[in-house]
Amino acid sequence: MEAERETTLSSEATTENKTLLGADELIINMGPQHPSTHGVLRVKLKLDGERVIGSECIIGYLHRGVEKIGENRTYQQFAPYVDRMDYVAAVSNGLGYCEAIEKLLVVEAPPRARVIRTILTELQRIASHLLWLGTHALDIGALTPLFYCMREREEILKIFEKYCGARLTTHAFRIGGLQYEAYDTLEKDVERFCKDFESRVAEYETLLTQNRIWIGRTKGVGILTAEDAIAFGVTGPVLRASGVKWDLRKAAPYAAYDQYKFEIPVGTTGDTYDRYLVRMEEMRQSRLICLQAIENIPAGPILAKVGKVLKPPPGEVYHAIEAPKGELGYYVVSDGTVQPYRVRIRPPSFINLQAFDRMVRGHLVADVVAIIGTIDIVLGEVDR
Amino acid sequence: MADEPREPKPPQPPPGEKPAGSPSPTATPPAKPADASAPAAPAAKPAPPAAPPKPPVVLQTPLNNELVARLRAKFEAGIVEAMEDRKQAIVTVERARLGEIALHLRDEEKFDMLSDLTAVDWPKREKRFDVVLNLYSFPKNERLRVKAWAADGEEVPSLTGVWPVANWLEREAFDMFGIVFAGHPGLTRILLPEEWQGHPLRKDYDILQQDTAWVRENLGIESGQ
Numbered sequence: 001m002e003a004e005r006e007t008t009l010s011s012e013a014t015t016e017n018k019t020l021l022g023a024d025e026l027i028i029n030m031g032p033q034h035p036s037t038h039g040v041l042r043v044k045l046k047l048d049g050e051r052v053i054g055s056e057c058i059i060g061y062l063h064r065g066v067e068k069i070g071e072n073r074t075y076q077q078f079a080p081y082v083d084r085m086d087y088v089a090a091v092s093n094g095l096g097y098c099e100a101i102e103k104l105l106v107v108e109a110p111p112r113a114r115v116i117r118t119i120l121t122e123l124q125r126i127a128s129h130l131l132w133l134g135t136h137a138l139d140i141g142a143l144t145p146l147f148y149c150m151r152e153r154e155e156i157l158k159i160f161e162k163y164c165g166a167r168l169t170t171h172a173f174r175i176g177g178l179q180y181e182a183y184d185t186l187e188k189d190v191e192r193f194c195k196d197f198e199s200r201v202a203e204y205e206t207l208l209t210q211n212r213i214w215i216g217r218t219k220g221v222g223i224l225t226a227e228d229a230i231a232f233g234v235t236g237p238v239l240r241a242s243g244v245k246w247d248l249r250k251a252a253p254y255a256a257y258d259q260y261k262f263e264i265p266v267g268t269t270g271d272t273y274d275r276y277l278v279r280m281e282e283m284r285q286s287r288l289i290c291l292q293a294i295e296n297i298p299a300g301p302i303l304a305k306v307g308k309v310l311k312p313p314p315g316e317v318y319h320a321i322e323a324p325k326g327e328l329g330y331y332v333v334s335d336g337t338v339q340p341y342r343v344r345i346r347p348p349s350f351i352n353l354q355a356f357d358r359m360v361r362g363h364l365v366a367d368v369v370a371i372i373g374t375i376d377i378v379l380g381e382v383d384r
Numbered sequence: 385m386a387d388e389p390r391e392p393k394p395p396q397p398p399p400g401e402k403p404a405g406s407p408s409p410t411a412t413p414p415a416k417p418a419d420a421s422a423p424a425a426p427a428a429k430p431a432p433p434a435a436p437p438k439p440p441v442v443l444q445t446p447l448n449n450e451l452v453a454r455l456r457a458k459f460e461a462g463i464v465e466a467m468e469d470r471k472q473a474i475v476t477v478e479r480a481r482l483g484e485i486a487l488h489l490r491d492e493e494k495f496d497m498l499s500d501l502t503a504v505d506w507p508k509r510e511k512r513f514d515v516v517l518n519l520y521s522f523p524k525n526e527r528l529r530v531k532a533w534a535a536d537g538e539e540v541p542s543l544t545g546v547w548p549v550a551n552w553l554e555r556e557a558f559d560m561f562g563i564v565f566a567g568h569p570g571l572t573r574i575l576l577p578e579e580w581q582g583h584p585l586r587k588d589y590d591i592l593q594q595d596t597a598w599v600r601e602n603l604g605i606e607s608g609q
Binding site for chain 1: 472497498502504516518525527529551552553573576584585591
């Protein structure tokens with residue numbers, strides 16, 4: 001069986017290297033219990049000396065059958081489950097799901113709910129990027145940023161906690177709008193966070209952007225060209241770092257994004273350093289969106305009249321949002337009953353991870369860790 | 385066409401009675417009948433026997449835009465059906481010609497990204513599986529959904545040569561539904577263990593069902609529940 005598995009190690013594998021490795025070649029196994037694989041990712045690396053000549057990701061260790069569960073729950077019951085996919089960006093998952101079901105029902109959340117959703121989702125994007133930055137830097141050997149990143153992320157989680165009582169798997173939104181009215185000092189808390197945050201991002205940059213070790217470990221590492229990125233379906237910051245200016249918040253605005261001004265940062269070479277710069281700039285842009293949004297939160301209801309029992313008319317819908325990791329899509333099929341007939345989740349981490357093999361070839365083993373970090377995967381979402 | 389991002393979202397219909405679940409399948413609140421059928425109108429094709437008599441909003445309408453006309457001209461019987469559901473374009477194609485149609489959509493119609501590939505199981509239908517492709521075009525900012533029907537055991541042409549992203553997505557569809565993609569470079573399970581028996585997202589696979597033999601052998605417990 002082992003010999004057979006090796007044929008899938010590289011897509012170039014042909015019959016002659018089916019059974020035998022070259023004299024200098026070696027297969028090593030990373031994970032699934034490895035601190036730098038960010039969860040239970042197992043990577044098989046085919047090495048020539050210390051250079052990677054092929055790789056295979058083995059996933060599924062965290063598979064919980066989320067899509068099957070969705071078919072056996074009502075529309076509302078399934079909402080908390082989606083928070084457990086990308087568990088460092090639960091709010092974004094919830095937003096995508098709620099909006100998909102709203103599209104299926106042909107209802108729309110009231111303006112007030114949409115603005116509050118936007119604020120929380122952008123805070124979540126910052127929190128997700130902060131966690132990425134901290135752990136990615138830690139993988140590469142910079143210990144300090146992690147503590148700073150956790151400090152700021154904590155402020156965001158406190159806002160979530162004040163808003164809905166939960167910090168991580170928040171279930172913050174409901175189909176049709178929001179369950180909870182914004183608490184009294186939400187605007188003030190967000191404003192205070194945003195005010196501090198500007199100097200904090202600058203602080204992270206002083207630690208890394210011009211740091212020779214950081215540049216040495218990230219520049220030119222894991223290059224993904226724009227053509228490859230599109231061919232592999234890669235989305236989110238990874239795609240933008242390859243120079244494709246595409247963001248679903250602009251291309252297909254949802255929630256209240258059409259009301260705010262923000263830029264889409266893009267990279268040029270598509271290497272790990274570019275992806276770092278893109279995400280840093282995205283945090284700044286998210287901060288700007290939050291500041292614009294709190295200025296004018298419209299009054300009014302927070303929940304559309306959707307009733308207690310949801311029976312969407314038969315049909316299907318695909319709705320995608322720009323989650324922190326890329327395009328998070330929900331393809332939901334209704335047969336007119338209270339349970340979805342099929343819920344398909346298009347997970348950005350799963351699809352971005354597929355380009356890993358393309359990015360890692362020709363690099364050293366130590367770079368593998370940097371490349372896993374730079375894709376920003378969450379295994380809960382890869383495996384679902 | 386597909387989800388048209390920039391246009392304002394449709395005005396919210398008075399949402400009162402919807403979820404209360406009136407038995408009629410297309411029943412949504414009345415009040416905007418013109419809305420759904422409007423986009424289909426401009427095409428030159430003979431008007432299909434659509435839904436004028438129905439007062440409620442029609443969510444599914446036949447689609448007759450230029451893209452569909454071009455596809456029909458090129459592939460004729462290869463295009464089985466074209467419709468719109470909630471303003472999202474869906475084209476059903478013949479399974480055997482999926483490969484060439486996909487290539488055409490990528491190169492000529494500029495649907496350069498395959499966002500998603502999945503399947504839906506309809507066990508009562510003769511061809512039980514819908515293989516569903518969600519395509520996106522960067523130049524046009526449009527989405528298109530392509531479907532192909534496949535009976536159990538029928539092979540679907542693999543799209544790995546058209547969009548490399550299809551590799552893992554087809555492996556997942558194989559894993560979850562048992563759909564075989566002809567020409568895939570390594571069609572193995574991806575999320576479940578290799579030796580697992582059964583395909584969990586099929587409708588006849590109960591939510592509590594599991595491969596007990598596998599669980600007993602590999603986990604050393606009687607049940608994973």
